[in-house]
Amino acid sequence: MIENALQFSHTLLAEVLTDHDHVVDATMGNGNDTVFLANKVQPHGKVYAFDVQKQALDKTKQRLLEDGLTEQTKIIFDGHENLKNYLAENEPIKAGIFNLGYLPKSDKQLITTPTTTKQALETLLNHLVSKGRILLVSYYGHAGGKEELTMLDNYCQKLPQEQYNVLRYQFINQKNRPPILFCIEKNVTIIFLKSS
Ligand code: SAM
Incomplete structure (x- = not known):
């Protein structure tokens, strides 16, 4: 079976993560991604996990x-838009994941927004190392979801291909608007040294 957006996001992360990487879960929710990331980077790495709902923190802590x-x-x-307050200057980040939208079985009004998602994404891109990856899972069936998807499409299409590889992964024949996955990968930096 072809992997769905959530499964494929983990496959793309697993390909690059090692036991000493620093990574970010921008939307902790019930902790599925946080637990996945913590398993991948243990014992020497670090996961920064954000959410604005206490119930998300409680559930994730328990897990x-x-x-x-x-x-x-x-x-x-705290909101992921404040990510820069938690990272050291020049701290290398290997990967990040955003599972956008609302917390399942919770308040559907409390959603991620284009402005704050973009802010967090920009901070994360500044810290991302070569070959590092950012995964974004976009749900666009709920109120506000389409606006966030439009922002992501526009933002991702404009990222320069010399610096980033950007993937958009989507089932196009499924009902009920299944999520769309974006993967932004930073290219390997090549430094040309001038010979004297
Ligand atoms: N990754 C989660 C999991 O594994 O269960 C699911 C995440 S859920 C779809 C989206 C989460 O984003 C919600 O828990 C919501 O509270 C959170 N959220 C909304 N705005 C946020 C913000 N500005 N910063 C961090 N989290 C936010």
């Missing part, structure tokens, strides 16, 4: 405790 993954995870009760 990390059960799996013995609290050591390498920093749980942050």
